[in-house]
Amino acid sequence: MANQRAKLVVGNWKMHGRLADNKVLLQAVSQGAGALPQQVGVGVCVPCPYLAQAQVLLNGGRVGWGVQDVSAHAQGAFTGEVAAQMAAEFGASYAIVGHSERRAYHLESVELVATKTVRALEAGLTPIVCVGETLDQREAGATESVIGMQIDAVLAKLSADDAARLVVAYEPVWAIGTGRSASAEQAQAVHAFLRARLAAKSEAAAARVALLYGGSVKPDNAESLFRQQDIDGGLIGGASLKHVDFLAICQAAVTANAMR
Numbered sequence: 001m002a003n004q005r006a007k008l009v010v011g012n013w014k015m016h017g018r019l020a021d022n023k024v025l026l027q028a029v030s031q032g033a034g035a036l037p038q039q040v041g042v043g044v045c046v047p048c049p050y051l052a053q054a055q056v057l058l059n060g061g062r063v064g065w066g067v068q069d070v071s072a073h074a075q076g077a078f079t080g081e082v083a084a085q086m087a088a089e090f091g092a093s094y095a096i097v098g099h100s101e102r103r104a105y106h107l108e109s110v111e112l113v114a115t116k117t118v119r120a121l122e123a124g125l126t127p128i129v130c131v132g133e134t135l136d137q138r139e140a141g142a143t144e145s146v147i148g149m150q151i152d153a154v155l156a157k158l159s160a161d162d163a164a165r166l167v168v169a170y171e172p173v174w175a176i177g178t179g180r181s182a183s184a185e186q187a188q189a190v191h192a193f194l195r196a197r198l199a200a201k202s203e204a205a206a207a208r209v210a211l212l213y214g215g216s217v218k219p220d221n222a223e224s225l226f227r228q229q230d231i232d233g234g235l236i237g238g239a240s241l242k243h244v245d246f247l248a249i250c251q252a253a254v255t256a257n258a259m260r
Ligand code: PGA
Pocket: 012, 171, 175, 176, 177, 178, 179, 214, 215, 216, 217, 235, 236, 237, 238, 239
């Protein structure tokens, strides 16, 4: 049975960008995405200082924007942190939470990621909750136990209605920035597992939540990934910094959507 979920492609710029370069990139993405059918959502998650620029350049177009992290606190004496509500004030739609780089380099626990997800939802943002196993964990046969723990910690803090507002990104750590993507079959297997975990919380959430794949998505592998039953789009790092590549990946989502 065909599912009703729209495809979604979101760029994760990470800590890249300069005002002048961003302008060229955002304008090209906005213009290119404007020609795509509405069934495919497009977004970019930029470094916080560039939120205002994204708002000015993307406003009124069909590309949403967002941040790559939010504080676990609503406001207060937390030097250096950025609250979800602050991003919302700049028109953001998305907040990535629990990216593996933050889990690894900033020691973010599953509980902290769950709290950040709640803060993002409270601010009206769509959290893009990232989960994924390391190569050691995969080779030890622990992929499902690791990912199950990561997603369950988030779902435990949410009502069924809020769970349906999530986007979840499966990003195997060994595939991020390495040029070594998971195969479409490997990714689909984990996505089906995630879909079942969502269903255990709420059938409505399982039916609605977009499950993105991330990790070395490029124009030449995007379509085969996006054609999988439970892969609803992608979270794109390196390739989101080149408008030609990013738009080609968006186009792959359009094609896969038509064929799935
Ligand atoms: P990549 O990054 O596409 O450069 O592998 C994906 C991500 O980290 O979100």
